[in-house]
Amino acid sequence: MDTFQNNIDKLTDHLFRQQSGKMVAVLAKVFGTENLQVAEDVVQDTLLQAMEIWKLKGAPDNPSAWLYRVAKNKAIDILRRNKFSVQYDFSDNDRILLQSEYTMSTVMENLWKEEMVQDDLLRMMFACCHPDISEENQITLILKTLCGFSTAEIARSFLTTEDTISKRLYRTKEFFRERKIRPEFPPTDHLKSRANAVLRTIYLIFNEGYNSTHTDVMIRKDLLEQAMYLCDQLCSNVHTRLPEVYAAMALMCFHAARIDSRMGGEGEIILLPKQDRSKWNTQLICDGSAYLDKAAIGSEVSSYHIEAAIAFEHCAAPRFGDTNWAHILVLYTWLDAIAPSTIVQLNRLTVIGKVHGNEAVLQEIEQSARIPEWEKHFLYHSILGEIYSSTDKEKALLCYEKAVQLTQSISEKKLLRKKIAMLGTMTK
């Protein structure tokens, strides 16, 4: 029974992530984005019903089709009950057919066709990236409504509280309601900026899967797949295949190529020097290189270009010792200039250590004005722990312990505790 339960949980976890966004995107078309909450509620109801029924009877042969059918029927019920309600605006040329019984079922049937659903997801992502919504609110909304993220998971990705995230979501939904934002591809002159916001979100989804801060299952391949699938959609669409889109796709390929070697048997992180490079997916590395070639059109260099170049340097080194750290340092310095962030700066510190040694890292830290920001991140303390481990064990221990406190990732915690344990054996 337990195994059965586990299987259902595994299936629903994966499937719900994949399908909830698509269903919300379709339902947003049905009810209008001003009623996004109704769309989300229908999806939530559908998923709950699936959980209840599948637990008793087992999952159906085609779970996605089951979910679509249930969501569709729930939507039809709501439309019938509210045919003349002012809450729903049927004046829209696309939606007027949903008001008439002559056409409602047929329209609904057509809306749930797989090829339509996929485009709807993209259109909805663009709607979420409306220029009048702040970037952080855009990303929050996409993660919540289209990627099936919980408020808690988003809060952790943003290093903020659930309350803040809830407020952001509320405000953004108000905006949708007031402005009746339509899910559609943006006009050409806005395409670039909007595609970039979409891209950022896709990359966040990817990172959520790659670094997975909130569960024992370290690598959420479904998240990686979903992010890469979405990015691939942007790559295959004539309007959205921008250089930075290709670059982001390349970056994700290079990262994804290495995930199998990044995780140990107990879900622990295996660091780059110890990774079994024969496990790296050469096909994905080749795909990534091909995308990187395509990304080289135009003169603009995005952060994705540089990050992809860094990831490529790692992929290109046959052994850890062959890594071209000097070039990677140049790339990190460049990256920090065009897209400064705590994580980039901390990674750069690590690379400085590789090229110039620990003393150089400490000097760099001494000269930096960024320490207050760095101190909030576990990686900063982990780096210091690493540096002090050979000179001052007690200091190293304090650093590692601080790092353990600051990370929410179970696998990072494991890794840090391992380092702490090693300090102990070295002292003895």
Place this chain on the structure above:
Amino acid sequence: MKQYMFLFRGGDAHAPGQSPEVQQAHMQLWMQWMGGLAQSGKLIGAQPLAQTGKILTGTKKVVTDGPFMEGKEMVGGYLMCKADTYDEAVEVAKGCPILVFEDGKVEVREMQEIKM
């Protein structure tokens, strides 16, 4: 631009004995026709009507139950749309799927403005 009402009679695609496939194919025709109207922004609204009904008559408001006449004479549904002239409205009505049935009828009526 004027408004017209189409009243549909006869041509019941949902008559007992029709297979779901035939019914679905028929609804696809409604979808195409009304979809075209919606796309051009001329569709105002449309609904099928149930086979039951009540009729109220005169000052005494006498209520009688339907059905009041033979099925094919009953109004089975309506559609409201915009058109410039009767000719245009009639052209639009020619596409109505009810006319795939020999006994199907579309009555085209222009909405009247009451001038006081």
